[in-house]
Amino acid sequence: MELIILAAGTGSRLWPLTRHVPKSLLDLGDGRCLLERQIENAMACDKIEKVSIVTGYRAAQVEARVAQETSRVPVETTFNPFYKLTNNLVSVWFALQKLRDKDFVISNGDNLYRQTVLPAVTSVPEGIWITIDRKDSYDEDDMKVTLHEDKTVSLISKDIPSEEVHAESVGLAVVRGERFRKLFIRETERLIRDEAMLGSFWLEILNSLARNGTLVRTVEIPRESWTEVDFHPDVNRLRQSIVDRLGWIE
Numbered sequence: 001m002e003l004i005i006l007a008a009g010t011g012s013r014l015w016p017l018t019r020h021v022p023k024s025l026l027d028l029g030d031g032r033c034l035l036e037r038q039i040e041n042a043m044a045c046d047k048i049e050k051v052s053i054v055t056g057y058r059a060a061q062v063e064a065r066v067a068q069e070t071s072r073v074p075v076e077t078t079f080n081p082f083y084k085l086t087n088n089l090v091s092v093w094f095a096l097q098k099l100r101d102k103d104f105v106i107s108n109g110d111n112l113y114r115q116t117v118l119p120a121v122t123s124v125p126e127g128i129w130i131t132i133d134r135k136d137s138y139d140e141d142d143m144k145v146t147l148h149e150d151k152t153v154s155l156i157s158k159d160i161p162s163e164e165v166h167a168e169s170v171g172l173a174v175v176r177g178e179r180f181r182k183l184f185i186r187e188t189e190r191l192i193r194d195e196a197m198l199g200s201f202w203l204e205i206l207n208s209l210a211r212n213g214t215l216v217r218t219v220e221i222p223r224e225s226w227t228e229v230d231f232h233p234d235v236n237r238l239r240q241s242i243v244d245r246l247g248w249i250e
Contacts, residue, residue, distance in 0.1 A: 124217070
């Protein structure tokens with residue numbers, strides 16, 4: 001199974017921290033960066049056989065850091081030259097050009113998981129799966145999810161009214177089995193031909209599959225088992241947590 005990490009974005013919401021450094025390489029307080037921790041977590045999951053990082057903004061820095069990594073599995077980069085003009089749907093398309101015969105996991109590049117998460121989500125049966133968590137309330141920036149009664153996905157969107165929300169998308173998906181790989185890749189290639197979709201989040205692939213009758217299943221993880229780095233308070237909180245040797249030292 002291959003882990004695809006989407007790390008092409010400019011990290012504009014973290015400016016000026018990301019003025020000269022991509023978000024994935026920001027020091028988290030102990031001399032290590034988000035990307036290093038993602039790779040370490042992948043190495044700790046025996047189902048991950050390769051890591052592919054989609055780069056864009058300041059790609060040379062990411063490539064140089066990857067070249068320094070020593071890991072039990074190959075780690076490679078794929079450059080998305082259109083990162084300034086498009087959203088991460090295009091990054092997924094670039095990653096899939098090298099991936100036709102292997103199951104895969106897709107992760108947002110600004111997510112950090114506890115080491116228990118990848119082994120859990122990669123143990124699901126064949127199918128297309130999105131990882132979710134549940135909270136007491138959801139804010140405007142959350143990628144919200146509505147579910148059918150069988151817990152399959154109805155819709156993933158930031159624009160779902162709060163009273164209709166069932167869960168939050170973690171930004172971590174698993175595609176297992178040849179039939180489901182073909183479905184996912186075919187839908188990605190269909191969407192990429194639509195100019196109106198080029199600015200879309202990659203989760204629109206799952207929405208489109210669900211609308212067309214494919215069951216997009218969910219795997220739930222605890223809220224405290226992951227975090228994301230979107231805004232300055234996220235960075236500050238992680239750095240303090242690491243300095244205090246709290247939750248994110250594995």
